[in-house]
Amino acid sequence: xxxxxxxxxxxxxxxxxxxxxxxxxxxxxxxxxxxxxEDDDAVRQLIAELLQEGGFLVLEASGPEAADHAMADHAHxxxxxxxxxxxxxxxxxxxxxxxxxxxxxxxxxxxxGYSAEIDASRYxxxxxxxxxxxPFDKATLISTLQQVCTNPR
Numbered sequence: 001x002x003x004x005x006x007x008x009x010x011x012x013x014x015x016x017x018x019x020x021x022x023x024x025x026x027x028x029x030x031x032x033x034x035x036x037x038e039d040d041d042a043v044r045q046l047i048a049e050l051l052q053e054g055g056f057l058v059l060e061a062s063g064p065e066a067a068d069h070a071m072a073d074h075a076h077x078x079x080x081x082x083x084x085x086x087x088x089x090x091x092x093x094x095x096x097x098x099x100x101x102x103x104x105x106x107x108x109x110x111x112x113g114y115s116a117e118i119d120a121s122r123y124x125x126x127x128x129x130x131x132x133x134x135p136f137d138k139a140t141l142i143s144t145l146q147q148v149c150t151n152p153r
Contacts, residue, residue: 032149033057033074037067037083037095038111047082047141054142064089064098071099078106079149085112085131091123107148111136 034056038044041062048058059074061067064087071078081099083092090098096108110125113134125131132144 031057032079032145033059033077034080034082034145035059035061035067035070035074035078035099037061037063037081037087037092039063039084039087050138050141051082051145054138054145056145063087064095067095067099071102076103076105078103080145081106081108082145083108083110085110085114085123085125093123093125093129096126109144109148 032055034051036044036048036051036058038047038060039062044060044062048060051058059070059078061070067081067083081096083095085092087095092108092110092112096106096110100106100108107130108126109130109132111132111134115133130144130148132140136144
């Protein structure tokens with residue numbers, strides 16, 4: 001089975017048949033929490049599973065409003081916002097700016113099925129932003145987030 005990400009596909013052969021667990025995995029990367037914002041349910045579930053397998057605690061949000069609620073409920077416990085760049089309502093960079101007002105230490109990683117150049121022209125990313133292009137594999141996703149979490153500002 002594969003998931004369509006715009007004009008790209010991502011294989012779901014790594015996914016277990018069971019639903020994604022929302023518990024903190026035993027190998028959690030120093031308690032690092034990722035707020036994952038993706039409006040496509042199947043893509044969000046796949047990315048959440050990959051992150052959990054990589055040792056992250058994952059809070060899922062289907063859009064900006066759900067992300068606002070997650071941020072309010074888990075103030076100062078979220079290490080990284082992993083968000084799609086283009087979403088209905090406000091876009092990923094706007095969401096990051098808004099959530100960063102609640103927690104100035106929040107780091108951001110932006111993802112899209114379009115190239116960074118296209119997204120930067122349509123949706124300007126914050127200075128020094130980390131961008132990951134869909135489709136990506138588990139190793140790229142995990143190493144990107146590990147680097148963001150462990151690097152000082």
